[in-house]
Amino acid sequence: MSEDVKIIEKKKIPWDATMVFGFPDVGLVGVIATSHLISELDLAEVAYLDSKLLPPLIVLHEGLPHSPIRIFGDNDLLLAVSETAIPADIIHPIMNSLIDWGKNKKVKMMISLSGVPIQDRQNAQELKVFAAASTPETLKTVHEEGIEVLMEGYMVGPQAIMLQNCAKTDFPALTLLAQCFVNYPDPEAAAEVLKSLASITKVRVDVSKLLEKGEEIRLRARDIMKRTQQEMTKMKKAQEYDIPVYVS
Amino acid sequence: MSTRKKRSIFDIMDEYFEDLEEWTEELEERFGEKPSWNPKNCTIEPLRDITVTPTEVIVTVDLPYAQEKTVKVTPLDKNTIEVSAKMKKKMKYGDFGITHYKGEFHTLQCRARVPVPVHIQKMKTSFRKGVLEIRLPRKDEHEIPVE
Numbered sequence: 001m002s003e004d005v006k007i008i009e010k011k012k013i014p015w016d017a018t019m020v021f022g023f024p025d026v027g028l029v030g031v032i033a034t035s036h037l038i039s040e041l042d043l044a045e046v047a048y049l050d051s052k053l054l055p056p057l058i059v060l061h062e063g064l065p066h067s068p069i070r071i072f073g074d075n076d077l078l079l080a081v082s083e084t085a086i087p088a089d090i091i092h093p094i095m096n097s098l099i100d101w102g103k104n105k106k107v108k109m110m111i112s113l114s115g116v117p118i119q120d121r122q123n124a125q126e127l128k129v130f131a132a133a134s135t136p137e138t139l140k141t142v143h144e145e146g147i148e149v150l151m152e153g154y155m156v157g158p159q160a161i162m163l164q165n166c167a168k169t170d171f172p173a174l175t176l177l178a179q180c181f182v183n184y185p186d187p188e189a190a191a192e193v194l195k196s197l198a199s200i201t202k203v204r205v206d207v208s209k210l211l212e213k214g215e216e217i218r219l220r221a222r223d224i225m226k227r228t229q230q231e232m233t234k235m236k237k238a239q240e241y242d243i244p245v246y247v248s
Numbered sequence: 249m250s251t252r253k254k255r256s257i258f259d260i261m262d263e264y265f266e267d268l269e270e271w272t273e274e275l276e277e278r279f280g281e282k283p284s285w286n287p288k289n290c291t292i293e294p295l296r297d298i299t300v301t302p303t304e305v306i307v308t309v310d311l312p313y314a315q316e317k318t319v320k321v322t323p324l325d326k327n328t329i330e331v332s333a334k335m336k337k338k339m340k341y342g343d344f345g346i347t348h349y350k351g352e353f354h355t356l357q358c359r360a361r362v363p364v365p366v367h368i369q370k371m372k373t374s375f376r377k378g379v380l381e382i383r384l385p386r387k388d389e390h391e392i393p394v395e
């Protein structure tokens with residue numbers, strides 16, 4: 001774990017849980033999906049991230065200060081979520097610290113929720129979900145659940161760090177990516193990614209409320225979306241549109 | 249011999265300040281450091297996106313809570329458009345749990361500067377799933393002949 005990043009535990013952390021990441025990225029899919037999970041499953045804050053690398057920022061909820069990056073959970077699930085766009089230059093130490101912390105807590109799998117942008121998103125009739133995994137065995141699980149695999153391409157952002165870190169140690173991890181708007185908060189895509197998460201983890205929540213509150217979420221999430229756009233530009237997110245040269 | 253209109257120092261200064269204003273607006277837009285809520289005008293600035301293709305410029309604007317019939321696109325000059333829409337319901341800071349600011353918002357409003365010359369009067373618009381799409385055909389002003 002990076003010395004500059006500390007994870008402060010507030011409650012006893014369960015072993016063998018599934019750890020899910022919902023960090024700001026295209027369409028804010030992961031942030032919207034994990035926020036919905038927290039509210040539907042009534043999850044409590046179990047830990048938070050403290051780091052001098054982050055801007056001098058706190059989030060106030062009901063008059064009390066909170067870290068913008070927190071971990072919520074119960075006995076089976078740990079959700080790492082961020083309420084702020086993570087600066088591109090510190091995303092490595094932040095992600096690696098959270099991943100190392102999860103491994104120390106013997107989580108059984110890590111899953112990152114995010115999106116894959118499509119053109120003419122507003123005209124899309126249905127949104128597909130794609131997956132990529134850290135190990136062939138995890139990829140097989142995805143296949144068995146009927147989720148399409150993202151076969152070739154580049155991946156940029158928190159999910160790229162997670163897959164790379166976990167692949168190094170053969171740790172099971174996967175990222176679920178729903179087709180989405182690139183620059184607009186996308187609650188419909190978040191609902192789709194939650195349906196795929198349910199098929200993999202059996203974490204089931206009703207997504208109808210998420211869809212009902214879609215307009216409110218889109219209005220409320222404009223500011224974090226705007227800041228996320230700036231960080232995505234810095235980390236060269238557009239490289240995800242490139243076609244890789246295959247080197248076997 | 250070409251005749252060149254002589255410009256006064258005031259013209260040059262006016263131009264300089266216009267450029268400076270434009271640059272400041274661009275910086276504000278790029279870095280997003282101005283609030284997206286304007287309590288004075290009761291407006292909320294929606295998110296927008298601009299894509300330039302070889303034949304057209306596509307501007308999209310995310311308009312949550314917009315009443316479709318009130319969506320308006322107004323050309324302000326040859327390369328700037330303004331989008332506005334009345335909201336289905338008035339929103340207050342309090343609706344988002346904010347207690348230290350006061351204000352009520354009933355309109356979504358933003359401006360978009362198009363980065364290349366376009367036929368602004370030939371724009372076509374559509375509105376689907378709360379997203380407004382404006383297609384502006386590009387002007388062929390800089391064609392280079394291939395010899």
